[in-house]
Amino acid sequence: MSTRQAGAQSRIAQAFEGHKALIAYLTVGYPKLETCLELVPRLEEWGVDMVELGIPFSDPLADGSTIQEASFHALQNGITPQKCLETTGKLRRKVSIPLLFMGYYNPILNYGLEAFCHTSEMAGVDGFVVPDLTPDEGAELEAATQRHRLDLIYLLAPNSSDSRIKLVADHSRGFIYLVSLTGVTGARQQLAAGLEDFVVRVRAKTDLPLAIGFGISGPEQAKRAAAVADGVIVGSRLIQLIKEDSSYGKVKEFITRLRQAIG
Amino acid sequence: MTTTQLPDERGYFGAFGGRFVPETLVPAFDELSAAYAKAKSDPAFWHEFHSMARVYIGRPTPLYEAPRLSAHLGGATILLKREDLAHTGAHKINNALGQGLLALRMGKKRVVAETGAGQHGVATAAVCARLGLQCIVYMGEIDVQRQSLNVFRMRLMGAEVRPVASGSKTLKDAINEAFRDWITNVRDTYYLLGSVVGGHPYPAMVRDFQSVIGQETREQALSEYKRLPDYIVACVGGGSNAMGIFYPFIGDSSVKLIGVEAAGKGLETGQHAASLVGGRPGVLHGARSYLLQDEAGQIKETHSISAGLDYPGVGPEHSYLKEIGRVQYVAINDTQALDGFKMLSVMEGIIPALESSHAIYHAAQLARTLEKDKLVVINLSGRGDKDMHIVAEALGVKL
Secondary structure (H helix, E strand, O other): OOOOOOOOOOHHHHOOOOOOEEEEEEEOOOOOOHHHHHHHHHHHHHOOOEEEEEEOOOOOOOOOHHHHHHHHHHHHOOOOHHHHHHHHHHHHOOOOOOEEEEEOHHHHHHHOHHHHHHHHHHHOOOEEEOOOOOHHHOHHHHHHHHHOOOEEEOEEOOOOOHHHHHHHHHHOOOOEEEEOOOOOOOOOOOOOOOHHHHHHHHHOOOOOOEEEEOOOOOHHHHHHHHHHOOEEEEOHHHHHHHHHOOOOHHHHHHHHHHHHHHO | OOHHHOOOOOOEEOOEEOOOOOHHHHHHHHHHHHHHHHHHOOHHHHHHHHHHHHHHHOOOOOEEEOHHHHHHHOOOEEEEEEHHHOHHHEOHHHHHHHHHHHHHHOOOOEEEEEEOOOHHHHHHHHHHHHHOOEEEEEEEHHHHHHOHHHHHHHHHOOOEEEEEOOOOOOHHHHHHHHHHHHHHOOOOEEEOOOOOOOOOOHHHHHHHHHOHHHHHHHHHHHHHHOOOOOEEEEEOOOOHHHHHHHHHHOOOOOOEEEEEEEEEOOHHHOOOOOHHHHOEEEEEOOEEEEEOEOOOOOEOOOOOOOHHHOOOEOOHHHHHHHHOOOEEEEEEEHHHHHHHHHHHHHHHOOOEOHHHHHHHHHHHHHHHOOOOOOEEEEEEOEEOHHHHHHHHHHOOOOO
16 A cells, blocks of 8 residues: 555554554665665564655765765765655565655755655655754645645754744654754764653653654663653664674664564 | 845745754754844944954955056956955954854853865864864865865864864865754854854854945945945855845945856866856755755765865855846856966965955956946955965966
8 A cells, every 4th residue: 555545544653553663764775775675674574663764865964974974875876866766665565664754855855845745655655754854944845745645754852942842743743753862863872861851841742652763772772762752763773783784683683672672 | 125134034035045954953043043133233242343353353454446457457446355354364254253252142162163275264263262262173174184274273273173074075064064063062062154154043144244344345435436336246155255245235236246156167067166156946054045966956066276165055145146136146267266366466466365366357357348437346355375285286386
């Protein structure tokens, strides 16, 4: 099924039902174009509930060194938004979990917002995360995504004020992406101290599912994040493990342990 | 809304500008906007700015009539706005001083900045030393190598220079890295951005600090020639020196404004940095503006003999001024810029920066076609000392 019925709850929102969602991030085309096609079905099998497919960008200013490097190599491999759409179309025939695009605004804008949303819907994409777009500038993409039954997921950070939380809660669809710390993406040893307070502040303002990402690199952190939120997002650590072990053995072990940790 | 009242409250100049930044930076941009709005309406802030501009930068800089160059060209009278005489050798210090004073007011003790050629980095290092602020400058690895003298100057003034190895290892990557630092240290850090680019309020704020150039030019022209200039010509990379000299003249329709971009090895080669002449709109570093991007929306690598113009974007207000036709934008290539460089050196004993040399060349071509009673102002945005080895190499001279 490549699109959902109008009025039905989105596939993304359903992924949070009944248990904590495990969300995995991959950069399309890293280390190879085929990596996504091989790995996403296995991630589903190992217990991942949703996958973010990163559209590489030349200037990823919200990303740390791991995803910067992955994006750089993916671009060198010739990855474009068009190829990301084609890859997702192929994946959609192999998996039933929601597939999100995570990408910076310019390549999407350049494709044409309406055209990109239309083609995404056709390819079976469920929603977008755009790290350099906030609701202040998001009206056009919100309208286009809604026309094509895609969720547009906004982000919040620990330093977000209550009025920002309200704004994002009013505009985000599917879930809200909580950035665990003030910083860029990348695996870290420890979660930020005030994480629980941050989640509580957001929870008080919305019934949307809340997923925590940035800096989560192991089961202990995932467990702590899942204890307060509805989902956990892993990216940089996963990419490091893909690089370390092209047979995906380490990825399987990592995902399995995360799945057990978050319940 | 008239042109001089822009941007609107969301930071838009027509369809250009705005604030496309990660959510983590929204509180910092809001804090900066509020602090700048307060400072802008506080006479004490401007008193401090102008008094330090006088004794520390050496303002006002002269509006110098270039007699031999004018005679040589046989047309209009050429006037040079001598920003090359400003402390640290370029107009960049005007903005660094303004934002440094603002950082101090905001209680931020840690300043980060990006630099390409190093002029903005040197200006920021100087102001931070003067104001007692910690200074970290991000600079692409390639620029660190080709501008080692400026790296040494920054370090001498107590700044920490951090080479950036990602992407194209030049200015745009240094900006990315400065943003990443700011995202990470958002609570105590001030990002002292060096041009009229970035998310709102940077384009308007940097323009305001740089518009001291245009205000002085206006007063000097009125006092010396009893009238406004007929043409003002300035080079455009990010576009801060051009915005600074253009802005006070936007409402004067008799004054023709010309922005000169870097055509590098030629527009047709694709190896250039002319975003307005050879690009199309997109979003980079927080604002919607003209950009050099490929068909997939990836930002292109640029080329110019002048590192200060070597940037794939341009300030959003320039995009707007292009769109409404108030400013004419042209592009001058490396070879022509070198001709401008040599011409001013020989005719007036003033060695210009390679950036400014683009404006000199174009203004010279223009002046030849005009009557003697026409006044053409060139914004001489910086001095050429930093470019000696690049020029020597281009001319085949071994130093």
